[in-house]
Amino acid sequence: xxxxxxxxxxxxxxxxxxxxxxxxxxxxxxxxxxxxxxxxxxxxxxxxxxxxxxxxxxxxxxxxxxxxxxxxxxxxxxxxxxxxxxxxxxxxxxxxxxxxxxxxxxxxxxxxxxxxxxxxxxxxxxxxxxxxxxxxxxxxxxxxxxxxxxxxxxxxxxxxxxxxxxxxxxxxxxxxxxxxxxxxxxxxxxxxxxxxxxxxxxxxxxxxxxxxxxxxxxxxxxxxxxxxxxxxxxxxxxxxxxxxxxxxxxxxxxxxxxxxxxxxxxxxxxxxxxxxxxxxxxxxxxxxxxxxxxxxxxx
Numbered sequence: 023x024x025x026x027x028x029x030x031x032x033x034x035x036x037x038x039x040x041x042x043x044x045x046x047x048x049x050x051x052x053x054x055x056x057x058x059x060x061x062x063x064x065x066x067x068x069x070x071x072x073x074x075x076x077x078x079x080x081x082x083x084x085x086x087x088x089x090x091x092x093x094x095x096x097x098x099x100x101x102x103x104x105x106x107x108x109x110x111x112x113x114x115x116x117x118x119x120x121x122x123x124x125x126x127x128x129x130x131x132x133x134x135x136x137x138x139x140x141x142x143x144x145x146x147x148x149x150x151x152x153x154x155x156x157x158x159x160x161x162x163x164x165x166x167x168x169x170x171x172x173x174x175x176x177x178x179x180x181x182x183x184x185x186x187x188x189x190x191x192x193x194x195x196x197x198x199x200x201x202x203x204x205x206x207x208x209x210x211x212x213x214x215x216x217x218x219x220x221x222x223x224x225x226x227x228x229x230x231x232x233x234x235x236x237x238x239x240x241x242x243x244x245x246x247x248x249x250x251x252x253x254x255x256x257x258x259x260x261x262x263x264x265x266x267x268x269x270x271x272x273x274x275x276x277x278x279x280x281x282x283x284x285x286x287x288x289x290x291x292x293x294x295x296x297x298x299x300x301x302x303x304x305x306x307x308x309x310x311x312x313x314x315x316x317x318x319x320x321x
Contacts, residue, residue: 034121037238040163043185044127046234050138051104051130053295056282057272061105061137064181064209065313067260068267081210083108084115086180089256089317090207092116095176099124099199100162101192102182108135121157124168128161133160165191167198177206184210184235189243193250206252209315211261212240215233218311225310232298240312241300252318261312269303 047063054063058075066078067085092098092112096119100109103123113121125131138157162168164179164186167246179186179197186192196206216222216239223230226237240259247254272279274295283292 038185038187038234040126040181043234047127048129052286053283053291055133056286058277060107061134062107064108064263065211065268066114066209066273069260069263069265075268078268079107080111083111083180085315086178086207087115088175089315090178090205092118092176092320096120097173097174098176098178099169099177100125101167101177101196103131103134103159103183104182105130106138106159107132108178108180110138112223113157118156121168122160123157124160124164126160126161126163131161133157141212146244164165165195165196167199169185171198172201174199175204176257177204179206179208179210181209181211183208184212184238187236189236189238190246190250193246197250197252197320202320204320206247206318206319206320207316209237210238210245210314211264211313212241212243213237214240214310214312225308226301226305228294228297228301230307232294233302240314243314243316247318248314251321253321254316254318256317259307259312261306262314262317265306265311266303272299 043258051123052061055061058079060076060079062076062079062083064079064082066072066075067082068078069081072078086108093116095116097111098118098121100121101108103109103125106123109121109123112118123131123134160168162180165188176199183189183192193274200206211233213222216225216237222237227232244254244257273296280292283295303313
C-alpha cells in the first residue's frame, strides 16, 4: 500500500516548486490510473454521450489536437507530457513529422517510453518502432526548453501549464522557440474573479490544499500571453463539460472506484479525493473556476 504523509502533501501543495510537483505526481498519479485503467492525466472533456473517464480524456486530446491544427504540423513539442498518452493518440490521428515529449518528471517519461514500446521484442524492431512513431522523450523544465530559437511550429501544454511557475517565463520560452506564425495551444484550469486572496481562501475551501497547482486567473493568463507578443486566436471555456460531469461520474461509481483506489491507498485519501471533486463541481457552478482551451499564434 502506498502511504502519503499528510504533512508532506500539504508542504508540496503550499510550496509548489518543481521538485514538489514531481513528488506529488509520483505519489498520487496512480489514483487516476486506478480509477480509469489508463495512463492519461487530465480531467477529460465530457461532451456528448460520454460514459467513462478514458473516453472523456481522449475527447480532450482530440479537441486540443484539432485546435492545434496538427494535420499541418512538422514539429510538435508537448510540454508537461505526463506518461505520453496524448502524444501516442496524436501520433495515431495525424501524420506528424516529429514529436517531442518534454517532462520535468523523469520517471513518468521512463514509464511513458515503456508504454510506447511495450510491444517491442528486440533492438531491431525497437528502432523501427521509434522511426514509425517519431516520438522523442526529453527530461527538462518548461522554463528552459532545450530547443533552438525559431525551430518549432506547434507547442501544446495539455493540463500542465497550471504547474509552470513563473507562467510568464514559460510563455516567453514558447515564443522564443516557435517559428513565426507558430501555434501555442494550452488546456488548463483557471480561477475567475478570485485575485483577492482573502476572498479566494473561503470560497475554494478544501481546494486550497488539494488543488495542487498555481491558481492562475483567466485574465492573468490572457494578459500574459498577449504581453509576450502572441495573438490569441481562439479561447473556449469548457468548465461545465469538465468539472461537473467528472464529479458526477465519481459519485455514481464511487463504490467501485473506492474499492480500486483502496488497493493502493488508505481510505482517507479516497475521502479527500471525493470531497475535492464535489467542491470543484460546486465552485464551477458558481463561476469561480473555469477550464480553458486556448490557441495563440506567434506574431
